Amino acid sequence: MPAYWVARSRITDPVQYKKYTDRIPDIMKRYGGKVLARGGRYHILEGPDTFHRFVVIEFPALQQGVACFQSPEYQEAAVFRRNGGGIVELVMVEAGDATK
Numbered sequence: 001m002p003a004y005w006v007a008r009s010r011i012t013d014p015v016q017y018k019k020y021t022d023r024i025p026d027i028m029k030r031y032g033g034k035v036l037a038r039g040g041r042y043h044i045l046e047g048p049d050t051f052h053r054f055v056v057i058e059f060p061a062l063q064q065g066v067a068c069f070q071s072p073e074y075q076e077a078a079v080f081r082r083n084g085g086g087i088v089e090l091v092m093v094e095a096g097d098a099t100k
Contacts, residue, residue: 003062008051016085023077031068
C-alpha cells in the first residue's frame, strides 16, 4: 500500500538548505520515492503561518519511506538542514481510510 512522506518546512538559511535539497532526489529514488509536490505554490487554509515550503513524496510502502529517512545517506544530507538550514515537521502516512 502506498505511503506519503509529508513535510512542512521553514527555510532559515537558503544556501545551507540547498545543500540538503540537492542531495535528496537521488536518495528518495533509491527507496522508490516519487515526488508529487515539492516547493510549489500553496495557500494556507487553516492553522499557523509557520511553514513556507511543502513536500509530498509517494513511496510504495510505509516501510520504504521510513527506511529512506533512517538511511545513512538521508541522515548525512539532513545534517545541512538541521544545522541551521531550516525547520521541518515530517510525517509518513499510509494511504487509505483506516477509519472504515
